[in-house]
Amino acid sequence: MNNYVGYKCSICNAEYSPVSVLYTCPACGGNLDVILDYPEIRKKYHTEDITSRSEQSLWRYIPLLPVSDPGGEGTPLRAAGWTPVFRPARLAASLGLQRLWVKDEGRNPTSSYKDRASAILVARAREIKAEIVVTASTGNAGAALAGMAAAVGQRAVIFAPKTAPQAKIAQLLVYGAHVILVDGNYDSAFDLTIEASREFGWYCRNTGYNPFTAEGKKTGAFEIWEQVARSFQDCDKPLCIFVSVGDGNIISGLHKGFKDLQKLDWLETMPRLFGVQSELSPAIANAFDAGNETIIPVNSTTIADSISVDLPRDGVRAVRAAVETNGAYIQVTDAKIISAIADLGINGIFAEPAGSTALAGLKKAISNGIIEPDDPVLVINTGNGLKDVRAAMMAVSNAAIIEPTMTALKKHLEEKGF
Amino acid sequence: MNNYVGYKCSICNAEYSPVSVLYTCPACGGNLDVILDYPEIRKKYHTEDITSRSEQSLWRYIPLLPVSDPGGEGTPLRAAGWTPVFRPARLAASLGLQRLWVKDEGRNPTSSYKDRASAILVARAREIKAEIVVTASTGNAGAALAGMAAAVGQRAVIFAPKTAPQAKIAQLLVYGAHVILVDGNYDSAFDLTIEASREFGWYCRNTGYNPFTAEGKKTGAFEIWEQVARSFQDCDKPLCIFVSVGDGNIISGLHKGFKDLQKLDWLETMPRLFGVQSELSPAIANAFDAGNETIIPVNSTTIADSISVDLPRDGVRAVRAAVETNGAYIQVTDAKIISAIADLGINGIFAEPAGSTALAGLKKAISNGIIEPDDPVLVINTGNGLKDVRAAMMAVSNAAIIEPTMTALKKHLEEKGF
Secondary structure: OEEEEEEEOOOOOEEEEEOOOOOOOOOEEEEEEEEHHHHHHHHOOHHHHHHOOOOOOOHHHHOOOOOOOOOOOOHHHHHOOOOOOEOOHHEEEEEEHEEEEEEEEOOOOOEOOHHHHHHHHHHHHHHHEEEEEEEEOOOHHHHHHHHHHHHHHEEEEEEEOOOOOHHHHHHHOOOEEEEEEOOOOOOHHHHHHHHHHHOOEEEEEHHHHHHHHHHOOOOHHHHHHHHHHOOOOOOOOOOOEEEEEOOOOHHHHHHHHHHHHOOOOOOOOEEEEEEEEOOOOOOOHHHHHHOOOOOOOOOOOOOHHOOOOOOOOHHHHHHHHHHHHOOOEEEEEEHHHHHHHHHOOOOOOOOOOHHHHHHHHHHHHHHOOOOOOOOOOOEEEEEEEEOOHHHHHHHHOOOOOOOHHHHHHHHHHHHHOO | OOOOOEEEEOOOEEEEOOOOOOOOOOOOOOOOEEOOOHHHHHHHOHHHHHOOOOOOHHHHHHHHHHOOOOOOOOHHHHHOOEEEEEEEEHHHHHHHEEEEEEHHHHHOEEEEEEEEHHHHHHHHHHHOOOOOOEEEEOOHHHHHHHEEEEEEEEOOEEEEEEOOOOHHHHHHHOOOOOOEEEEEOOHHHHHHHHHHHHHHEEOOOOEEEEEEHHHOOOHHHHHHHHHHHHOOOOOOOEEEEEEEEEOHHHHHHHHHHHHHHHOOOOOOOOOOOEEEEEEOOOOOHHHHHHHOOOOOOOOOOOOOHHEEEEOOOOOHHHOOOOOHHEEEEEEEEEHHHHHHHEEEEEOOOOOOOOHHHHHHHHHHHHHHOOOOOOOOEEEEEEEEHHHHHHHHOOOOOOOHHHHHHOOOHHHHHHHHHH
């Protein structure tokens, strides 16, 4: 417990010691920020002590994390994070951008950004000797917890609505989690998870409820800082980061990561954070547009299931992430989300809808003049396209079927002008 | 063309210069081995010149490859290979093994081992200025070619039987390949591909037909050598490698990689190669069992679609890979393949059936006494479980469904003895 000094409520500013609280603010229910011991870290480390570390995973940032080293060497837990950053030149040219990066989170062990949160949560669970970790999830967060827990033999219980896609339930089950389907919606699963964790002493990972999820997600910011932000000296404009937003925890985590670096005097320029939501699940973007922090629940119907959220659990911090960094929120149609899958695909990057949402938002921001050609831009693909093959099929035309003869082939090629 | 001196036929031993031939042996139709300039490589490099390279991909081995650097920096082409090797302690204990590694090829850019072959093929295509690369495929090989080609804007045509799973066709289409479904089986697609490549001058990637596919697949051997084989000095038994076998090209490629290292005097002990086939697709294992190299086609019906092959296109070299390394072929039932998905899953590794096949083979080899507790063993997971969610669901029991109340939850937990 020696890596952080306590918590501060993001709503009422109440402060708490590390041992006094586990989840949201006892006073007002707000999301808690973890406060690191910045003076101590600054005294002990220089940036090079971090960037020269050999571990090619998010664990290279352990000095900046509120958990001790969890062990688990040689397991997928140690292989989370440190995802590749691509520079797709043709995509940049087609968007008219001079500098474009795509960070591919689909390369994580369970194939989504959520592995970052779950890796830190499992580390925390081992530290506080929690026998069982529990979460409510409709997909990636649960798979990430199940996978990271399986890696080190941590027991996990996942509550999901019975309507969750079979593919995602399969992943939960294969990782050996105890999966309980709830005859109700995600919110009822969420509430039951909290009740069960209180009554049985299970450690609850629920996104935005547990303050350590944002601590895991902030490692994406550290990597962007190390892989991209420090490397372009020829540009005086800040990096613009586009990321899809559902419950708001990833963009909050990114913001926290950059704020940590700023407090350590390791970050020269704060990147601008752009949250992208589906028009059919716009609770946080609505608040941003209204110019306030009041998150009004919606009835989400977007096809991008990973960011389909009625009541975002980390909405206030998510609004601030854009406001405080001179970013914005952008709403896109599901049709644009689907077509952005194909835009990434032809550059060799396969994204699920929640991943392509970020690119759809960038395209809209460019056409609106929010992003200019000389803005350096990074797009985060939050999940692997194999997570949702049905959506992928909507992004492309069906393939032609021909007889296996050269005559038929030639006719086909001629028709297609190939 | 300066990295290799020519080809040698694996059947009739005829030799060819680099420029005289593109595919199989013109004399007898046998698979060609690429011959590197071993004395020159030995003169120019020490092992440390390779192992100290910073590139975390298969391109770190470019001095040992028959292609020039293809460029494509900052694209998924440069991110193929250098997959993680795990040491799942609980799995090792349950198998009674002292040393067990799992190399997870599902972490490749298009989520399978096939990216290795396609990365090298695309490099080769750029070198010989091929406008179009074509392949026949029912899944992973096509996705790998489509993905690696998309990464660098290389045009690709994929022929697949119209019965191929929608999920795999989706991946091909999203990467922007020109996909043509053939009203026939894989063999008719294969033959049409070759005819089309002859007539149109397309460069044909067909596995086992193009000698460079094995050159890509050999990079897995280089990584095992660097990540594992050189690191255990406390054991005088050779490393035993278990890998699933369909057309035979991966095991042939692994064998070629280790032979290359041996010819450079960089490998102390040749690993033993164990090929695992489904009992429902056992053409190569049958030849091994019969003690000859005669590959008799079968009528494959295995659920493991990536290794479901009637007529293996690299069968002879695949038999030799086991014979010449004191390995063996092992046949397993589809039921064991499915249950091995769950064995890997509870250790945090999600495999498609062709991936879990290798573990199923290891389990059989242990029970037969072929593998002893002090044998060091490495299992290759050749593909990500997200490639075949239907198979994953067969590996696990359905989740329980409950009302979202604590009463219902307590009753459920009691029933389950949780």
